[in-house]
Amino acid sequence: MQLTRDGDVFLLDLGEGDIRFSPDFLDTYERALDDVEHADGHRALVTTASGKIWHNGLDLEYMATLGDDFLGYLGRVHRLFARLLTLPVPTVAAVQGHAFAGGAMLALSHDVRVMRSDRGYLCLPEIDLGMTFTDGMASLIAAKLPQPALHRMAVLGERIGGPDALALGAADAVVEGDRAVLPAALDRARALTAKARPNLAGIRRDFYADVIDTLES
Amino acid sequence: MQLTRDGDVFLLDLGEGDIRFSPDFLDTYERALDDVEHADGHRALVTTASGKIWHNGLDLEYMATLGDDFLGYLGRVHRLFARLLTLPVPTVAAVQGHAFAGGAMLALSHDVRVMRSDRGYLCLPEIDLGMTFTDGMASLIAAKLPQPALHRMAVLGERIGGPDALALGAADAVVEGDRAVLPAALDRARALTAKARPNLAGIRRDFYADVIDTLES
């Protein structure tokens, strides 16, 4: 995972492969958000990855080793979502591949989602895994997904590709072609850099206070 | 009203005519839901009817005979909506005709709504009847209808046909032709049978706990 800066836009590349909320991922992501938050002036953050996966969610192998620390780990993931909702910097998810489960929630925690027309899904497969959502996750998902996307995606576990995600209000833009997502996301981010102000966090709190409080509790 | 089973899909045909929440209707519907709930394995439920009406809502003639039992009757209808929200089986409303008032709410209580392109309306005519909604009904409607469908349908009482219902997010699919709704609904149901799991009820509760509690109170 690598954070680079081009002008006012920070680019966080999550890398390639089975990207999950591993302890290393969380350490690096939190440090990247620190860097972005503590920078000055106009700026925006784009989060992307390089392979078939944008983000695959919880690190189930790691979780299996945790025993009682399981809740602590989950809390840390929740606080990462909340951190994005309270960051005084606009964020754009350049979803070049699949965003599954916690990975889809990470995408929903960004201000803007750009997807591909031909590949990549948002998917909340909890129904098929025999799971339910934590209060924090349910609160985040319900706040960001309008009906009927909420019911189709979160209750029925439907995988939603780019064009459907745009039509259903789960994504903000869809672009065609192999390498078009990142440039489109960078354009969006450049148009948003002037929104990096202290009141951005306040305005998100105006609309997502319950989500943030539930995620942080 | 008749419950049949074809493979993993239960089909509940509400019949023909002025279908309403009569005591007989409620008895039979509750027993059908018992049968579907107590069956095992992959399964889904499709609810349809045969005439111009899908469901016409409260049985006003019966209500007029009730005096003090009026609230008990209304509570039973509310619990039927809640029952669908807590059923561990996916449900599809094959809305071949009109769904009015409580009938529209019954459709909204299903996981999926399939409508016709040329006939059939969802309509909440309470504004024109001089009525308001009960807390449970308002909670259900607000949870399922996104804006501006909520305002147009529930506040202004606009009748919404299939294509508009799809565009506004009040329906999930619209099909053309006289006999296409039921096959399309059965297809949807077959694709959902693997979601018949205990956590389906839990996931619906993640997003509709307030609705369920208000309907059951």
Place this chain on the structure above:
Amino acid sequence: MQLTRDGDVFLLDLGEGDIRFSPDFLDTYERALDDVEHADGHRALVTTASGKIWHNGLDLEYMATLGDDFLGYLGRVHRLFARLLTLPVPTVAAVQGHAFAGGAMLALSHDVRVMRSDRGYLCLPEIDLGMTFTDGMASLIAAKLPQPALHRMAVLGERIGGPDALALGAADAVVEGDRAVLPAALDRARALTAKARPNLAGIRRDFYADVIDTLES
């Protein structure tokens, strides 16, 4: 500002120029709503203006003179939004020009919004002004704007023209041409006059009780 009546439709023309919630505006608007409320029978209200602006929101020059009365002034604006939500008469905003900040909230307080395809924006520029929203304003905006319109408009401050407003669910109709908004709004209003009933206020309260209470507190 002038209130006229043509059959069952009241037309409130906000005039031309930099239309804001000045004390004179509030006095006149409140009296107009009194007249509309106290009239009898079928009726509806259309609110329009004549120039480039539909409504520009708070009167910042006046506010600067107020000192401690600032909160009283803001409360009066909030109560105006609540008044529209509790008026037993359907309301249509004929948004022929720009609706900014409090002006966009005024439009959202109406039952229906008609916009132009070629001119006029809904815009909540608070993010660019370094401001956040009051609880009442945030509550109103969140209740009326579905996602992703809520996030794009209220968090990111995106200006939304007619066609996008229609697609995003922030407007109910878009019409082409210089002089088409008002006739289209009058048509909508004529179709809604029979909804002017006491229960209209009750039904709006069914869905917006929290908004009304927060605006009035």
